[in-house]
Amino acid sequence: MLLLKKLDFLNRDQISKLASLGSVRNTNFVLNKMKDYLNSYRDGFQTIYYLNKEGREYVDSRKVRKKGNFADHCIARNDFFIFAGRPVQWKNEIEISDGKDKVICDAMFKWKGHWTFLEVDIKQSMANNRKKIATYKALYSRGLKVVDQIPNLMWLTTTELRRKQLTQACEGLPFKAFTQQDIQ
Numbered sequence: 001m002l003l004l005k006k007l008d009f010l011n012r013d014q015i016s017k018l019a020s021l022g023s024v025r026n027t028n029f030v031l032n033k034m035k036d037y038l039n040s041y042r043d044g045f046q047t048i049y050y051l052n053k054e055g056r057e058y059v060d061s062r063k064v065r066k067k068g069n070f071a072d073h074c075i076a077r078n079d080f081f082i083f084a085g086r087p088v089q090w091k092n093e094i095e096i097s098d099g100k101d102k103v104i105c106d107a108m109f110k111w112k113g114h115w116t117f118l119e120v121d122i123k124q125s126m127a128n129n130r131k132k133i134a135t136y137k138a139l140y141s142r143g144l145k146v147v148d149q150i151p152n153l154m155w156l157t158t159t160e161l162r163r164k165q166l167t168q169a170c171e172g173l174p175f176k177a178f179t180q181q182d183i184q
Helices: 002-007 012-018 024-033 053-058 070-083 126-141 160-169
Strands: 038-043 046-051 091-097 102-111 114-120 152-157 175-179
Touching: 002 012, 002 046, 002 070, 012 024, 012 046, 012 070, 046 070, 070 102, 070 114, 070 152, 102 126, 114 126, 126 160, 152 160, 160 175
Parallel strands: 114 152, 152 175
Antiparallel strands: 038 046, 091 102, 102 114
8 A cells, every 4th residue: 555655556567566466366365455445447458546545544645546547647657667676766746946947747766876857748748748848958957956966857658759759859958768668
């Protein structure tokens, strides 16, 4: 349940990997034992889990999550969390500001000894992505640093075309883009 407190929404495969539960059968057994603390819903071929009121009270979480489009975003972000090796210094939805501009990154974490911002592009329009990139460029041009480091910027997106568009828009930034297929 602490994983759900930290990561908001998880599918069964993510729970199995993160909690080292092994087989699908064992994962289902554990999830069934926790059913009084969880809500779930089907999305295609997977079941998405999140904390219900009792679960939030049990782990002292004030964050109320409900079924919706944001869950897809969280599932993709959590796939990257697993891909990145479950960084200890991982924080979701962090505001980055220099007093003039601000942006909320989907996650900030330390990966391979370097601070990194993650942006997840699942259903956003490319116009919104370009606005966010412009804000990042403004922040970086004014010397944005995290603990005396210029952080990397990473994007997780859905297709090669979108990766190409993001790569063009992020020219000049310390940047890397992944597709969901890259991190599977």
